[in-house]
Amino acid sequence: MSQAPRNAADGTPSPIQPGPAIKKRKSANKPDIKGSIGVFFSGGALSFVLVAALALFALLFFRGASAFWPRPLTEWKMENGQTFLVEEFETKEDGSIRGRIANREYQDGRLDFVAEKPELIASRSRPENAVRMERTENGPFHGYLLSEGANDEGVEGYRVQRPNGDELFFPSENVLRVQYPNQLSFIGRVGTWLGNVGRFIVEVPREANTEGGVLSPLVGTALMVFLMTLMVMPFGVLAAVYLNEYARDSWFTRVARVAVNNLAGVPSIVYGVFGLGFLIYGLGDSIDSLFFGVGDGDMPIFGSPGLLWASVTMALLTVPVVVVATEEGLRAIPREQRDGALALGATRWEMLSRVILPGAKPGILTGAILAISRAAGEVAPLMLTGVVGFEPDLPISTEAPFLHLQERFMHLGFHIYAVGFQSPNVEAAEPLVYATASLLLVLVISLNLVAIRWRTKVRRSLQGR
């Protein structure tokens, strides 16, 4: 409460004496070059990161989405007399046109993709009635539909003509879809595109992953992540509660904390080896011989890689992040709230279960988010513990026991690798790699968004907003 000195006589304030000047430094008028450079580089680094991330998303989504676009079929009459109906993709740098000619079984062992120089093509046209049929075997068929109905032997099916004039008959059971891509309007194309995207998600893979959708890997990933979350959350939270609430700060807890943090840095393939060596060959074999009477040389049940062991391995891999995040959430609870609960006569457990753990919910949810994102994207340990490249049958079914924990399953992350590099028809598989990668990205991002929204909601309700 400082007051201006008062004039003793009449109580009016005396005039203010001027104090030391508050002047600008001389350098203040010069341009702040160092500061500008700092802004330039830090801002530039941020933009670079943003552009890189956007480019990644854009490339994946564009390539993935264009895989489902229904392109018109072009009839190529070649100089050498051959005729093809080609789904044209692109013009290469050397001028040749790349496209899919389909009808794989008639291409003399060649794959159904061609790239030809324009000078070898005598004429190109777009016949209105060109048809594209999706079949259960040998990929798509390009040609002309002559008639529908039963053949001489009474089998329902389609009488079709190859571009070179040969007539063929496909039984209905081998044909999945018939499309006239050259008759589609733009709206029709968009509709077909949407249908193709939808089928990609709800259909199981066919023909060694080169055709069909990704339902099996999608369901496999979801089930694995779900089972992993069921296992990792109780264990991680309880471990964090012990470390933070019960254990005194001692030599042992410090070592334990460092060990848990370091576990998060162990290369994931090491977890895969552990899962295979200890869980599958150790635990799984013991379960087989104890409960199922499986001896040497019999088919193992739990003694081989499968959904259960993959989930357990993933739970082990993600437990450190849950422990660390939960501990942080627990530490954020103010001491006053603990004292408040105890002073009302709560036991230690009542304090924990009714005040501390509900208050630590945002931290626990952070742990769950991190664990789920990590598990959804991780591939290496799964390759050793239960994921295979092609297993269209879902590990979940209407037959008892409904959830088949011992079965091998597919996983989106591994599917990208399997489709891209282990497929017999690389060119047919390539667009699916982008599509699958986009789907994995969408899955992980939406899981994160849901979890983050949930956490925000919990945080808000805790803070009373």
Add this chain to the structure above:
Amino acid sequence: MTETVVTDAHSEPSSRPTSDLGRIAADSASRRSLLEPSTEMVIRSEKLNFFYDNSAQALFDVDIDVRRGQVVAFIGPSGCGKSTFLRTLNRMNDTIPNTRAEGLVQLDGVDIYSPDVDVVELRRRVGMVFQRPNPFPMSIYDNIAFGPRLHGKMTKSETDDLVERCLRGAALWDETRDRLKASALALSGGQQQRLCIARALANDPEVLLLDEPCSALDPNSTSKIEDLMFELRGNYTIIIVTHNMQQAARVSDRTAFFLKGKLIEEDATTEIFTRPSHDETEAYITGRFG
């Protein structure tokens, strides 16, 4: 000793005369004289010594008797042991590792440090309110019902009644009746502290320990809490630790002065603030040190 809460506009902390505090004490004592002073002891401590880390002694031979229904203020400079002593009365110091209490503390004639005492029951009967408001991150309703739910099952209507009674008891009902299900953290600091008092009342305690309950509050909220203490007097025995001597003079029947872990003197508040029998007490309340 500088005061954080100054409600009296004329006060000048550096040279506060004893007579000023004495007048405040006498004023409030006269307003409260209608209450029949009880002679029944609720809390008694004898030769209480307290140690942190098994060696640093925080309390030395504290002897005090607290009579039922009275408001007792503990004053003294920071680190004098008044909060430590308060926390021995509901054994909150048990939660700090490596601490030890020696001597006798009795609640209604029962030694609360004897091995067969149930700490949960002790803390139900000796409620506590802390320096910083500490509502739990749940609804106002659930905050009040927290203690009773720990100690037994209650029907919905019983709980409803209890919540209303406690909020009325803490003069908070009118402000919160429409938003009982809203989070307690949305309340203002003063409301939160009154909620904490209501929460302690819900356990139906005999003794209420207030550990500097107003030090984080503005003058307006402080005066509401003081009014509340005035209301609760008689029905509850209240022990308040405070740094604000005017508050002690206003609210308490008796005042105890602590210095360096020792209870220097304990007497009627008017006596302490007008005729203290120890030089240290006089030095402290006149602001000559502390």
